Amino acid sequence: MALPSGPTIRALRLFGSRGPRMTRRAPRVQHDFRSYATTLESNSKGLVLKVSEGGKSSPKRLSQLWLRDQTLWNASIASNPPEVSFDSVMAKGDVSGMADLTEKIRGYGICFVTNTPKTPEATNELLEAIGPIRNTHYGGFYDFVPDLAKADTAYTNLALAAHTDTTYFTEPAGLQAFHMLSHTSPPNKANDDSSLGGQSLLVDGFYAAYRLKKEYPEAYETLREVRLPWHASGNDGVAIAPDRAYPVIEASPYKFHRVRWNNDDRGVVPLNVNVDKWYSAARRWDSILRRKQNEYWFQLEPGRVLIFDNWRVLHGRSAFEGLRRICGGDINRDDFISRWKTSNFPRSEVIAANMQLK
């Protein structure tokens, strides 16, 4: 794949609106980012919004190759979620499987890795093939069953609304991976996944931000402008907060950059802003995140690793009974983007783009 050079076309696709879990109406796609010409096309993949950069764009923007195609999605992604096979990703001497995996995560914010050996060792190996596993106060690669001693809701059986993780770090986790190795029922119950609960939930935060911007532009601006304190205070001896306050939505006029959303980690809305306005905007955002047509529900399965971009995609789950064993880990966004570039583009072009030589 060659890097785009000079003014180019980028596409923000709205994921296929004609799948079996079709939403009641096709997503509205009038694109309102400033200073870009937009055209709308219909093809076999659904509605495709093409954004061509106008005369106002600077050379700097054009060289940022990671601003390429992103596909926004809603519940209809369930009909055809992005996936690649473990063997293709791990193939020795052939980078095309890794290129496919990282390109899908870049484009959709999520990808499943199928036919993964149902062991923590294989999962660890898969993640390290993408990049170094991040080390935090919870450790690096993890393999756990519910544990209240961790003092974090992730380690319980509780239902969790859609949220992003580690909002309290200056740099939140980039990629996250979940591999459910087993789900065993309590002694008095049949071992039946559907009755034990624990369905997983994903929501495309960039699509939600796009909806918010369209439907309630003032609320969008409020969540983009008001910087909040975030913190992690559950664990003894640990009291983490970012280097400064950060807004819920980080975005420029021409792209979404990062979403932070976890009420359990949120500090107090600063008193020097219009607090009522912020809470009103947060309610609108929350209602978009909770719309049925935006929620992608599925069951985690042994052998099918979920990897998602925690700067973009929110995750949650329903409550569950019994014992789930989940392994996984985090990878910094920089290491992921590095692997995406080096597996998809010629090295000399990647370095030139990183240096902004062109």
Added chain:
Amino acid sequence: MALPSGPTIRALRLFGSRGPRMTRRAPRVQHDFRSYATTLESNSKGLVLKVSEGGKSSPKRLSQLWLRDQTLWNASIASNPPEVSFDSVMAKGDVSGMADLTEKIRGYGICFVTNTPKTPEATNELLEAIGPIRNTHYGGFYDFVPDLAKADTAYTNLALAAHTDTTYFTEPAGLQAFHMLSHTSPPNKANDDSSLGGQSLLVDGFYAAYRLKKEYPEAYETLREVRLPWHASGNDGVAIAPDRAYPVIEASPYKFHRVRWNNDDRGVVPLNVNVDKWYSAARRWDSILRRKQNEYWFQLEPGRVLIFDNWRVLHGRSAFEGLRRICGGDINRDDFISRWKTSNFPRSEVIAANMQLK
């Protein structure tokens, strides 16, 4: 130590100007940060600049407890560098040594840990007592002798001008630690530290930024405003760049936040800014960093671990002969600040401050 509440006095001290390596003239300390009243006092520690917050400060600022005293320094710090003993930091059931260590790193950007057992194991244990060791494409805790395969100047015998590390990460390394375990001479040389070279260099980037702001305010603003690409491209399969372009100096009108400075990692100055102006500002900045009176030179010694804040302090070294074995590791800024807060302040006050409850 109780947290300050309400308007308070903060001090930016200029490290003792009367030590044996006294600079030719006392540092000029007229403080020019906006919206703060300043007073100048002379005491046994040198010249102390006190900055009292005026009526314009917001409640938000007051709750940021990590905006407390910072002591700016130059070469004269050599007469009395901050240090704590390994045993006090590692004392079981007594947090005062850790509080002392983290407070010194917070205040000066550097601290030595003396009487450390001369092993990688003890060094690792010391660092993990502060926070989780960061994992990068070079690994986590390291223990190395020069190795060109790493494709990074750090792993050579070359002289290195003062720089910060990992400028190419969205979030550069917070703390860095160096423990020199041994320095053995080449076969034909006496084992004499002073003739083998490898002196270490530290420069207080916040003091240099303070000088730049005083002497060349326009250059200061240029280095604060112009965002540059940074990149790591030396290693096969790795091509890291931050999430966006970052300036050399990140600062608000009332505090210095972070410095990025490494010519080997710097991309091309964007063509949509005044390039000549940027290079002129960079030359002024570089000349301040290279002033003899700002350079703190010393020899690393086995048993004496150096820990410094890579968001503030630049490091370098002279060329050396023979083989040096150095171990160490990086700790994220968030984890360090967490340890600083939890060891120095009551937990309830730390959490309230992190949440901005007060």
